[in-house]
Amino acid sequence: MLSVVVYPLHLAVNAPAAYVRTARERMTDEAQLRAANAALGRENLLLKARLQQFESLEAENMRLRDLLGSSFSVGERVLIAEILSVDLTPSRQQVMVNKGTSSGVFVGQPVLDANAVMGQVIRTNPFSSVVLLITDADHALPVEVNRNGVRSIAAGTGLGQGLELLFIPKNADIREGDLLVTSGMGERFPPGYPVARVTTVRQDPDNPFMTVVAEPNARLDRSREVLLVWTLNPQMQQQALTGGGTARGALP
Amino acid sequence: MSDARARGGWLIPCSLLLAMLLMILPMPAGADALRPQWVALMTLYWCLTVPERYGVFSAFAAGLALDVISGSLFGQHALGLSVIAYAAVELHQRVRIFPLWQQALFAVMLLLVERLINLWVLGATGQPMPSLVYWAPTCLSLLLWPWLSVIMNDIGRRVGLI
Numbered sequence: 001m002l003s004v005v006v007y008p009l010h011l012a013v014n015a016p017a018a019y020v021r022t023a024r025e026r027m028t029d030e031a032q033l034r035a036a037n038a039a040l041g042r043e044n045l046l047l048k049a050r051l052q053q054f055e056s057l058e059a060e061n062m063r064l065r066d067l068l069g070s071s072f073s074v075g076e077r078v079l080i081a082e083i084l085s086v087d088l089t090p091s092r093q094q095v096m097v098n099k100g101t102s103s104g105v106f107v108g109q110p111v112l113d114a115n116a117v118m119g120q121v122i123r124t125n126p127f128s129s130v131v132l133l134i135t136d137a138d139h140a141l142p143v144e145v146n147r148n149g150v151r152s153i154a155a156g157t158g159l160g161q162g163l164e165l166l167f168i169p170k171n172a173d174i175r176e177g178d179l180l181v182t183s184g185m186g187e188r189f190p191p192g193y194p195v196a197r198v199t200t201v202r203q204d205p206d207n208p209f210m211t212v213v214a215e216p217n218a219r220l221d222r223s224r225e226v227l228l229v230w231t232l233n234p235q236m237q238q239q240a241l242t243g244g245g246t247a248r249g250a251l252p
Numbered sequence: 253m254s255d256a257r258a259r260g261g262w263l264i265p266c267s268l269l270l271a272m273l274l275m276i277l278p279m280p281a282g283a284d285a286l287r288p289q290w291v292a293l294m295t296l297y298w299c300l301t302v303p304e305r306y307g308v309f310s311a312f313a314a315g316l317a318l319d320v321i322s323g324s325l326f327g328q329h330a331l332g333l334s335v336i337a338y339a340a341v342e343l344h345q346r347v348r349i350f351p352l353w354q355q356a357l358f359a360v361m362l363l364l365v366e367r368l369i370n371l372w373v374l375g376a377t378g379q380p381m382p383s384l385v386y387w388a389p390t391c392l393s394l395l396l397w398p399w400l401s402v403i404m405n406d407i408g409r410r411v412g413l414i
Binding site: 002003005006009010012013017085086087088089090091092094096123130137138157158159221 | 269272273275276277278279281284285287316317320321322323324374378379380382
């Protein structure tokens with residue numbers, strides 16, 4: 001595979017940026033580190049408190065789904081990867097991350113950042129992979145409106161930071177500010193992750209459908225670390241929870 | 253001739269490698285749209301200077317390498333680069349005796365052709381049309397060409413390639 005051959009080039013280009021980053025990290029003084037540590041501790045406390053609630057809600061949700069008789073798999077394993085400081089072609093919206101098939105990354109794997117869905121893996125090498133962002137013109141993902149479950153497809157526009165919802169009938173209940181989450185219909189992205197927020201809802205006379213534009217929640221141009229997600233079926237989830245001591249880490 | 257052929261040949265792949273690194277080097281936001289077409293510039297330079305050593309096929313190979321590195325459609329740059337390499341090799345005897353500024357104009361013409369072919373590929377594969385700033389790097393190359401030409405001439409003479 002040719003892209004394996006050029007991997008050293010990508011590394012070489014990434015190296016100066018990485019050195020600058022390490023140097024900057026080394027030069028932070030103690031007060032800054034203390035402040036950062038305190039802030040992280042507070043954030044961790046808040047998130048843990050929210051997680052307690054989340055766990056009980058999840059259990060309740062599972063009970064209700066059992067009552068309905070529908071099966072529903074929860075639980076994902078994640079791997080943190082870093083975006084390489086490499087500028088790929090400006091005509092495509094894609095980034096390169098520093099984990100590849102040697103870490104178990106596969107083509108089609110969903111990629112998230114701290115806030116929302118970022119994209120999916122389109123090419124893997126042993127030590128790196130290329131992620132197509134959701135704003136690329138060739139990318140589309142099935143979403144639903146969090147408020148009422150209206151389903152649609154969010155296609156990237158390729159220019160700037162926009163998603164367009166396709167084939168929304170004129171009478172659909174979509175408003176500005178609605179949160180779009182993955183619906184899980186394409187069986188590629190796990191359901192329930194936030195994707196974007198609707199910014200414009202417009203009726204164009206020449207368009208038989210409503211024009212809906214949404215802005216991604218993920219910080220596509222600013223994130224440095226991304227999460228690669230493995231969706232697990234229930235029995236694998238047990239393994240992931242018990243074997244949680246591995247480097248990859250296991251999150252329920 | 254055969255002695256000169258053996259010397260300094262490494263300069264061509266090295267310069268192309270450097271050009272490719274410059275193509276994917278992260279640039280500050282806003283400036284990345286103005287990134288010069290380094291590989292195309294270097295290809296033109298070698299085609300005009302040593303057409304017997306660097307021609308259409310080398311340009312094609314360089315284009316494929318650039319496609320792999322920058323993640324564009326496989327063959328997109330290869331097409332554009334081999335077309336301009338062909339034109340440059342055909343016309344190199346005429347262009348070589350031009351004054352520097354006229355050479356620069358010639359180079360910019362061919363760089364525009366390369367951009368146009370790229371644009372055509374983008375359009376044919378359904379990518380959105382880039383804005384007008386897409387043409388800016390080519391205009392910047394008008395300023396870049398004399399420098400590139402003078403510096404590469406100097407290095408080429410030192411290693412005995414030219």
